[in-house]
Amino acid sequence: MARLELKSAHGDYITVVGPGSLGRVREVLEQERLACPRSIVADTTVGPLHGRKPAAAMDCTALELPCGETNKNWAAVEGICRHWLAIGLDRSALAMAVGGGIVTDTVGFAAASYLRGIAWIAAPTTLLGMVDAAVGGKTGVNLPEGKNLVGSFWPPRLVIADTATLSTLPPRELRAGLAEVVKAAWIGDHALLALLPDTTDIGYDSLTPHEWETLVARSVAIKAEIVNADEREAGLRKALNLGHTMGHALEAATGYQRLLHGEAVAWGLLAAATLGRRRGLLSADGEETLRRAVGGLGSRPGIADLDAETVCGFIAVDKKRDADGIAWVLPTDDGVALDQRVATAEAVEVLKELQRG
Numbered sequence: 001m002a003r004l005e006l007k008s009a010h011g012d013y014i015t016v017v018g019p020g021s022l023g024r025v026r027e028v029l030e031q032e033r034l035a036c037p038r039s040i041v042a043d044t045t046v047g048p049l050h051g052r053k054p055a056a057a058m059d060c061t062a063l064e065l066p067c068g069e070t071n072k073n074w075a076a077v078e079g080i081c082r083h084w085l086a087i088g089l090d091r092s093a094l095a096m097a098v099g100g101g102i103v104t105d106t107v108g109f110a111a112a113s114y115l116r117g118i119a120w121i122a123a124p125t126t127l128l129g130m131v132d133a134a135v136g137g138k139t140g141v142n143l144p145e146g147k148n149l150v151g152s153f154w155p156p157r158l159v160i161a162d163t164a165t166l167s168t169l170p171p172r173e174l175r176a177g178l179a180e181v182v183k184a185a186w187i188g189d190h191a192l193l194a195l196l197p198d199t200t201d202i203g204y205d206s207l208t209p210h211e212w213e214t215l216v217a218r219s220v221a222i223k224a225e226i227v228n229a230d231e232r233e234a235g236l237r238k239a240l241n242l243g244h245t246m247g248h249a250l251e252a253a254t255g256y257q258r259l260l261h262g263e264a265v266a267w268g269l270l271a272a273a274t275l276g277r278r279r280g281l282l283s284a285d286g287e288e289t290l291r292r293a294v295g296g297l298g299s300r301p302g303i304a305d306l307d308a309e310t311v312c313g314f315i316a317v318d319k320k321r322d323a324d325g326i327a328w329v330l331p332t333d334d335g336v337a338l339d340q341r342v343a344t345a346e347a348v349e350v351l352k353e354l355q356r357g
């Protein structure tokens with residue numbers, strides 16, 4: 001099992017990565033000198049697969065939320081807090097989230113708010129959750145007006161990433177999560193690209209359990225290094241937005257229905273690669289390497305039918321806008337360049353190029 005340290009203004013915490021870690025939760029908690037949680041919150045898919053066993057092992061209550069982005073909302077937070085009240089959870093108690101980014105974001109935000117803040121543990125069960133959502137301290141829910149518009153920096157006390165839970169994850173979700181691994185690798189560790197599954201028919205069996213552990217641990221290490229230096233996104237943390245400017249616009253323009261987040265990021269990485277090359281930040285070889293890594297993740301829903309102007313209109317409303325326009329993160333040969341201004345007209349051109357394939 002790998003063990004990584006994350007720093008936070010709210011207190012440092014540990015991420016434990018390894019197959020079977022959730023099955024050994026009591027041992028892991030003991031090692032980290034933490035008490036057993038009193039409540040486990042999962043969703044209705046993950047609960048029966050991965051939540052109920054640890055709940056039984058620790059003799060704590062299990063709550064299962066409805067799945068899906070539309071349920072990452074105030075009502076879910078209220079439901080969780082009222083459940084915690086009903087079971088008598090006090091300020092000193094620990095809660096635990098078992099699931100994808102939707103569950104860890106929602107439960108983390110409930111934990112930040114309940115009795116003005118209780119400690120919580122994140123047990124991500126999606127690849128995206130392990131390498132991104134559960135690490136770094138951001139929690140929150142959506143409003144009808146947009147995603148993640150209310151939230152809090154409230155890191156968990158511990159992250160337990162049981163990579164064996166990925167064996168039940170639908171392959172499409174697995175591939176989408178790998179786009180975030182490509183992003184992380186490009187930012188901080190190009191050698192990680194060599195560990196990506198070497199097949200277009202990617203599933204859990206494409207790597208050994210040990211290789212999944214390595215892939216996740218190294219991705220977390222990259223995010224940890226960045227978050228440890230800049231928890232609140234004053235500078236360096238922006239690097240993690242590589243591929244996300246166009247990615248978010250594509251997600252929004254398709255009503256969050258067509259593309260999984262990681263699939264949108266895959267398209268976004270390709271757009272960023274073109275822009276990086278155009279600006280001379282990325283060599284032809286560098287562009288080819290990044291394109292090959294994204295291509296290696298297999299197919300994803302297409303975007304050829306979308307109106308490029310409409311999509312890029314969504315870039316302008318992205319939260320990452322400041323007074324000088326839209327600041328993109330673009331790839332360089334050995335990492336990323338922050339704060340690259342890209343005019344909407346150029347973004348439209350690049351997207352059209354991408355749509356032509």
Ligand SMILES: NC(=O)c1ccc[n+]([C@@H]2O[C@H](COP(=O)([O-])OP(=O)(O)OC[C@H]3O[C@@H](n4cnc5c(N)ncnc54)[C@H](O)[C@@H]3O)[C@@H](O)[C@H]2O)c1
Nearest residue numbers: 045067100101102103125126128129132133138165168169
């Ligand atoms: N806080 C952050 O820094 C941060 C970063 C990135 C993304 N996010 C958020 O994460 C969310 C997306 O997370 P996600 O991609 O993990 O989606 P998700 O939580 O919806 O999980 C995807 C689907 O897979 C199912 N699932 C999860 N684990 C499973 C398993 N092991 N086996 C079988 N099925 C499983 C879930 O029930 C769900 O249907 C978004 O809301 C996004 O805003 C947050």
Ligand SMILES: [Zn+2]
Nearest residue numbers: 132180261265
């Ligand atoms: Zn992302």
